[in-house]
Amino acid sequence: MPEAAVQKKTKTAKRRTVDQTVRRAARLAPDVALLVRDGRRNGRARPVEVARIVDDPTSGAGPELTLGSGRKLKIPRERWQEVRGDLKALVREEIAPLDAEVRESLLEELAATMESSPSFELSTSLHWVREVLRERLPLCAVSESHPAGLAVEAILAVDESSFWISGWLHDEDGRGEVTVVSPEGARHALTEIAHRYDRPDVRQFYSGLGIERTREHGFTAYFSLEAPSLLSSGWVAELQTTDGVQLEIQCPGVIRETEVVRSTILGELGGQGPVGGPLAAEHGRPALTRLQQRIVGEARIDSVDEYGRTPRNPEVSIVVPLYKRLDFIEHQLLQLSRDPDLAEAELIYVLDSSEQTEELAQLARQLFGLYELPFRVVNLSSGAGFAGANNQGIEISRGPRLLLLNSDVVPDRPGWLGALREFHEATADIGALGPKLLYEDDSIQHAGLYFHRAGGAEVWENAHCFKGLHRTFPAANVVRPMPAVTAACMMVDRDLYDRVGGLPLHYVQGDYEDSELCLRLAEEGKQNWYLPEVELYHLEGQSYVPGVRRIPSEYNQWLHTSLWGERIEELMSGFDAHAAADPTDRPATEEARELERT
């Protein structure tokens, strides 16, 4: 730490100095305590200093106290124990008597120390200090005699420092300011950012009391603190009304369980009519995107098991995510093992349901022993979802081309992979390539994807061309460009895939990842193609169950449209979902035309 910086008189510089000191100290010593002194006592300008005790037991030299000024102080080991063990006494005796302004600034500085190296112990200490030192406002009482009211109904942790909060407030003019304070002391003003909406229950309550004034009582906000907050209880919310009323409430415990957080946020997004508008755009989308990132981020590769020797330089990498249903692998492996094209490919299964690791290992050994088709199994530590699992498998794959394949897709006959590869190779500026997929009764599951707006709706939905018609239906047997193709079986160039960022992770529980990937490819100037002569069966809905619940699917739809609406509009103008393409819409190269004739 440069000494000169400490000398600067501006507040920010001082705080940075303190933070840096603390940060350095924390790296050295995970166990921390703090010392605060009244600077006036020894004639310094700085009234309070935050410090950490740094102790290296191996040195034998005894602990060292690094002060905010950077000055180091040696203390004998016995004395240090005392200081550290008696934090509470220190705070009560030394700090509590300080004036309110000093205490407030101290608390802010303390809260900022969470930024550097958060730990549960530090959180606990900070919270405790805060409870001793903070200024308390009158507790809010919701009643007839109190025209101002405040309630926080839920705080959800999207990650360690991002939170979703919802509640309501009632005041004279609807312009009261709400601030939440974390247990560690970090403050965040909600007034500017919160989404406000009508709460008929609250409105009725206050109008019953004859003191209805504000209309939009409800508030919901997604916000991020600068430092993590790890404690579940101890959040406080404060209300300051324009007519000078100040009050506070204790918030309910923070909910951290991912599934509950996600479904609660979704519930709020869909709770007031169709998902959309500023609530979805300004709060829902950043919160859910962050949550998805967290879920995917937490899923790491635990291990990669190799069965047989997979090709080191494959032409194609086939990546198959597995979720719950493992019985399809047998059917898939049997068909793939009969196909000479597989010699040029590597096969990677990604297990997205980690509780089945043992079961899959056993099955994989058995199946490899019989079919002798080499493959690798990627075991994830937790569920990453369809897009996340695919991306993890792709991460360890080696081929210049990727083939995304669902586990419930089974080829109709050998030769499918070679045909896809040849077409892919021969077609200039190709984006994603998809084959024809069939249901068990020979009706069409997939003959290309397009977008449509049902009954004048704002949002675009994905739709499959000729779905349900017979596999021989003439218009479904024309090679043609498509707005998009399904990721249930999709070939795409690896570099291109990486360049556009792969399957997006921000959709909730699957859906729309493939169409967004295709839209990203289209944005790159690439054309997505449908190749009907390649036919596979897709027993849809048997592996990853598509998001059939209303709100997640509404949210996904809304997100998809708000990101890609214009591009979709462009792609759909001039696309006829009900007829075969114009014969001039053929692949660009001679080889491809040749291939088509065969």
Place this chain on the structure above:
Amino acid sequence: MRVLYVSHNHPTLHPGGAEAYALELYEAMRDTTDVEPVLLARIGSNVARQRVAHAGTPFSAVNGDPGQYFVFTETDHFDFFTLTSRDKTLYSQHLANFLLAHRPDVVHIQHTHFIGLDLLSQIRRVLPDAAIVYTLHEFLPICHRDGQMVRTFNSELCDEASPRRCHECFPEISEQSFFLRQRFVQAQFDNVDRFVAPSAQLMEKYVKWGIDPDRIEVEEYGRQPPAARAPAPGQTKVPTNIGFFGQLSYFKGGKVMLEAMARLPENTKAHLWLHGANLELQPEDFQSEFAALSGSLADRVTFCGPYRHSELPKLMGDLHWVVVPSIWWENSPLVIQEAFLHRRPVICSDVGGMAEKVRDGVDGLHFRVGDSHSLAKTLETAVTSPRLWRSLREGIREPHSMDTHVAHLLATYEQLVDQRKGALHA
């Protein structure tokens, strides 16, 4: 020419006369060189399958035939009063897509039950050029009582629907509702270019109800000749064996038939063979009456249970007579055609499609509808007169053949397609 046939059931899932005819017609058209037919048959939660086969589409293929599709509709979505589906996306999305993909020149509807009348206006919206032909099988569009046109309170045959009369049958439903129902159905029917009535009496009732006589014609169902004809009955001197084919339901006259058998003099030799099913689906009091009657007739009546169509030559082989004792109008009962194909005279009620298709004293005998005395007397004459039996047998004409039927329909389709084009581009 592309022709789309729409049926309310498919014979692989539900054996029934109208659906069997729809499939036979589809197959016969497929064998012509003029027509590329597609058959769209409804399936639903009340038939064979509990739920839609594939998410996102109600369509699925039938037995690997590229010309046949199931369309799934939820039984619960069907409004039995207005005869259409409450799920409008069925039309605005799914059926629209299906129509646009196939672009038929003619849509020939065999039935809209469980699919719904909104199909008609949707065809017109999506394919203004397409001709719409609609075959009428019973009186569902006219009569809320399962299309039977039989009064609810006294089983009197009804020959005229009106809001007032319908309200009498269903006091809980207002005249206004019946008026709206009729307006709704007729507005949907306005989209149809040609109605086909398999019997003249059916046509007359629809004309009386409001269909323009220029848009409706009588055309009997066509039948393929059976693979084998039933041989003449064996060595019995007297024609004593009587057969019944069909559902053992109230409207089919099962009770009249048993009562008549009970009234036959003891020394009259006669035996009734009941080929049919679904007694267990009938109201309980009907079932118990039926059981009591048949219990006392054990030596004269044999329950044979359900039968398959392919068994008919053999089953008819043991019979002299086929009895059709329905207490409603019927349309053109397929069982009469079956009997005539196997050269069995028919004893039937003297009303509606039965009286029209069976000529009294020429190829069969009439009795007074619903009257077991009259039927008993007729049966007594029949089973004791070998000469009468032989002469009626001689009087039987070959039923309307599928070939003739197909040729007639083709001519109709062509005429209507031209007409539509002319109308549209005039």
